[in-house]
Amino acid sequence: MEMKFLFRGLTLVLMVALGEAVGDRMKWSRKEMVEMAGYGELKLSSVLLTVSLLSSSSPIPGATVGMKCHNGFRRRSKWIKAVTNELGQVVIDLPSHLHAIPDLEKACFIKPLSIPEPYQYCSSPNIHRGIQLVSSSNGSRVYTAGNITLHRAPCRKEEIIN
Template sequence: MQQQQLVLLLLLVAAVVATEAAMPISMEHYFSPGELARIAGYGEEPVSTVVVSGQVACEFCVRPGSDLLTFELPGAKIAVACQTEGPIRRANSAFGATDELGNFTIHLPSRLHATPRLENACVVRVLRLPPDSACGLRHRAAASYRLRQSPATADGVRAYTAGVIRLQHGDTPSGECVQGEGMGGACSM
């Protein structure tokens, strides 16, 4: 009798093992949803950091031949818009604003960190300027500015820059003005 029970127990154990071996075991079997989100980098502790920075400035020229004046634009609303790959191409965006010196730094959400060739897939747009901005008269919100990858930084941070985004004020093109002191360079629009 004891021998029959032992054989039945062994058969039962073998059947359970064979059934479990036939079933695929996924990570969900071992980890909670919160742990899976943290492992994938979507939790409170991201596994990587990707930042986009730049500066927004306004170029002002009173008339042809006068000095080209450049000043920073604080309070401008900025977006980083990225095209992602997949069955459905869709735009993903992150938003920020310029500080008192016209600088911005936008941390991209972790879902965009693995975007191949991020510098080609993402652009910066100046969405809105402060209401009292002189450059707002000719600002085109549809204009986009390309990214360049910055040198590698410590702690696994990948950094990209849009450089200085120069918006023009008035009807006099900056090319007809005398390049003054300050930021210099040509308009990005």
């Protein structure tokens, strides 16, 4: 009985002594700890989304497009917004907290949020489009929502998207 107690006590003392000795050699810098945790300068993954906003066949520059994802039970992310370029195209780089959402194609949608004055038509304000995976390689994924086309139609002033 005394031998077990002595053996356990000696083992504990050795573990503490070795732990302190190893601990002195195993000190990491802040940069190393940040990289081990998956944060820091180097991105571990990248998720991009592309979409084009068109009016009949011409591009709509300066429109605000938003993306929203279901990221849990009855939870949605905040709007991720971007503005279309002169060709009516936009590329959205998803924040890293949305990269791990399973079935991103089913969880996310994209929608025009505001349209510049010359292109405001009577369109359903609920125009939204799902996304599709285009390519995936080396930790990078690219999704697209394709072309979203707004059609001219006569409408009342309160029906204009903005």
